[in-house]
Amino acid sequence: MDFSLTDEQRMLQDTVERLVQDQYGFEQRREYMQAPGGFTREMWNQIAELGLLGVPFPEEIGGFGGGAVETMLVMEAFGKGLVLEPYVASVVTAGQLIADAGSDAQKEAVLEPLVGGELILAFAHGERDNRYSNTQVSTRAERSGGGYTLTGQKSVVMHGDSADKLVVSARTSGNATDADGISLFLVDAGADGVSVQGYPTIDGLHAAEVELKGVQVGEDALIGSEGKAAELIELTQDRGAFAVCAEAVGAMTVACDLTLDYIKQRKQFGMPIGAFQSVQHRMVEMRMELEQARSATMKAAAKLEGGDAVERRRAVSTAKYQVGKGGRFVSEQSIQLHGGIGMTEEYNLSHFAKRIAMIDNQFGDADAHLDRFSAQMDVPKTA
Structure with missing residues (x-):
């Protein structure tokens, strides 16, 4: 499997990461949270102007014509900034559901306004x-x-x-x-x-x-x-689960980076705590959980686009389980290594930990997806 990005995918990744770096600092996010609905329409419109609301939709309605990989790139960058806007709700779940199964009239009434930032679903x-x-x-x-x-x-x-x-x-x-x-x-x-x-x-x-x-x-x-909507609902839920997995990978990345920077600076007994072998081991384990979550999410992206229903269920459940388990480990270890400051509202790590915890409970938690994966073990792949 080729994991390298195309030129267009790299451009998309750069665009989203620049947006988050420039417009989604910690203090900026706190200001956005005070707006009605918990996000600003100005930022929603800016996301629309950059074409991000059209990532999974066809080009004929102003979309990007992308797939699961493009969604993964957007959501991972959004996870690094803890983006508040209703991207998963509007674009990934409800929007793609309309694109898949809506009538021509429904698509005309919904998709173009959605891509343009004029409609929220x-x-x-x-x-x-x-x-x-x-x-x-x-x-x-x-x-x-x-x-x-x-x-x-x-x-x-x-x-x-x-x-x-x-x-x-x-x-x-x-x-x-x-x-x-x-x-x-x-x-x-x-x-x-x-x-x-x-x-x-x-x-x-x-x-x-x-x-x-x-x-x-x-x-x-x-x-x-x-x-006859059961299969469509399951696909929609799987898309949502996959999207928040990618978001969690972004949030876990920042949690690991914040922790690494902190243990290099925090001193005890006259030396940085990062010099202690036990602390180094914890940091390595955190990175391992992060990379396992990233790999599982990448596989889910491939199966959402190229697998049958059974392969999709297995891959999405694997990713959701790994993100739930690994995300909890990364959050807990990050806070433990930071000490009391890691729990405070004024420090950004606590907000990443809360988002990671909420992601575990969206679209099925780790235990629910472990059960679903087990139920799929004996199901033929042609189902």
């Missing part, structure tokens, strides 16, 4: 009692006249309080745990019957609880085929 799938299940959906969509009536609640919808439109999963038939019978709908966040309660998460991002009370949508709101 959110993927409203999680519910209070479904934990990490892709198919446990209690929200209902009943046939009503020429459309549907949606009723239910969605929990921890990332950036749901900033979204203009929501991609909502709802059951059109079957029981709450059935794989069949789940449909997807494109819903205006400001429609009658939609209530959104936003809140900040511990890592500085925002999420929302979304309640749907008899929300009326037309037939044209249905995304894809009625009752």
Whole structure:
């Protein structure tokens, strides 16, 4: 496998890294967090102007025409700056879902405004009692006249309080745990019957609880085929899991770099603590966990683009498990080697640790993905 980047990929990587270095210093990020929704529209527009919102979308609508590798490059750079903007929610999950399965009218209404920075999306799938299940959906969509009536609640919808439109999963038939019978709908966040309660998460991002009370949508709101959305939801969740894995690699890189710089400067018994062999061993172990997470994420990128469904599941679950396990180790060791300063709000390391911890719980934690990987061991690759 060739791991070298093309000229276009290197240019994309340089562009994103320069943006983060110039516009996402620690104090700048603290200012951005105070804006409504936890991020600034000015930065969102700047990201759009650089073409980053169009990375996975076709060139005919102003996109970059990229794939998983390009998404990985963007997200790793974003992880180094702890970028707050709703890139995963809008572009990686909801946006690509529309690009895959939306009607021509839905694509026209959503994708070009999204790429231009004029529209924000959110993927409203999680519910209070479904934990990490892709198919446990209690929200209902009943046939009503020429459309549907949606009723239910969605929990921890990332950036749901900033979204203009929501991609909502709802059951059109079957029981709450059935794989069949789940449909997807494109819903205006400001429609009658939609209530959104936003809140900040511990890592500085925002999420929302979304309640749907008899929300009326037309037939044209249905995304894809009625009752057949389970596979599309799983693919969307895998894309999200992969994206935050790449983000975690960026955050883990900075945590390791901060720690290395600190142990070179912090002195004890008249010498830098980095001179002690036990400290050096910890630093090496942190780098090993980082590189294992990076390698697993690179493999997931390859399988998202070139593997079948089983290979994709295995690779994404491997990456998510490695990031969850390795990210926790890197965070804990970084804080331990820093001492008390590593826990303070005023020092940037604590913010990287909080983001890494939250990433473990997004799109399935390490234990959930270990279980999923185990379940895929005997599944033929043609599935």
